[in-house]
Amino acid sequence: MSDQVGKWAPGLSYGPVLTQTDLYLLDTPLQVNPVIAHNGDTKFHLVFNLATGQTGGFNNEARDRDLPFTQKDEPATLPRVQELILITELSPWCTIVKNERGVTMSDVCTALWKEYTENQVTEAEFAALPPRLQEQVRRTAQNTAQTGWGGYYSPQQPINRFRRIDWLREKVYFDGLQKRDSYSVSRLGYKAPNVFIVQLLA
Numbered sequence: 477m478s479d480q481v482g483k484w485a486p487g488l489s490y491g492p493v494l495t496q497t498d499l500y501l502l503d504t505p506l507q508v509n510p511v512i513a514h515n516g517d518t519k520f521h522l523v524f525n526l527a528t529g530q531t532g533g534f535n536n537e538a539r540d541r542d543l544p545f546t547q548k549d550e551p552a553t554l555p556r557v558q559e560l561i562l563i564t565e566l567s568p569w570c571t572i573v574k575n576e577r578g579v580t581m582s583d584v585c586t587a588l589w590k591e592y593t594e595n596q597v598t599e600a601e602f603a604a605l606p607p608r609l610q611e612q613v614r615r616t617a618q619n620t621a622q623t624g625w626g627g628y629y630s631p632q633q634p635i636n637r638f639r640r641i642d643w644l645r646e647k648v649y650f651d652g653l654q655k656r657d658s659y660s661v662s663r664l665g666y667k668a669p670n671v672f673i674v675q676l677l678a
Contacts, residue, residue, distance in 0.1 A: 484550045485550065493556045496670070519537070520534075525650075526641060531545040552579045558579070562672055571674075592640040592648075613642050617638050644676060649677045651677040652675045653674060
């Protein structure tokens with residue numbers, strides 16, 4: 477376990493941070509930090525809510541205790557990179573995470589939270605949804621307004637503008653980053669070492 481901790485320790489004492497060009501030229505596969513890979517290789521299980529931005533976690537062997545996300549400043553990948561491109565099967569958007577000193581796990585969480593809470597769904601995007609899903613998004617936005625997650629809407633008024641977080645409906649919990657080149661190609665038209673699929677859970 478100590479090797480794992482040392483390997484992912486925060487700081488600048490690693491090799492160079494790879495740019496997008498470096499990645500393409502070297503075609504270097506990236507290893508994802510086990511905390512955000514959610515692959516069971518760590519005692520800390522990250523709990524991250526995209527709707528509220530709250531992060532925390534627990535140890536699988538002691539689930540009754542909440543733990544702070546103290547590993548947030550660790551690199552998200554090794555080698556470190558200046559940019560990650562995140563997509564999910566549950567939405568049409570692409571989240572670009574940037575940090576010239578190397579993307580950290582905190583950068584990943586912050587970028588996803590901002591992407592989905594600060595951006596609106598356009599009328600064209602909403603119109604592209606089947607009517608059943610439109611109704612679910614509308615209901616999610618109404619519930620959000622009443623429970624105070626977003627606080628943008630007055631519950632008495634019908635809601636006709638939606639945030640991207642409403643699009644995800646109940647699936648607002650981060651469940652790890654995965655590599656799946658076939659999906660990257662189908663979505664973006666290309667694959668790259670720094671393109672990852674975000675898994676989400678209710």
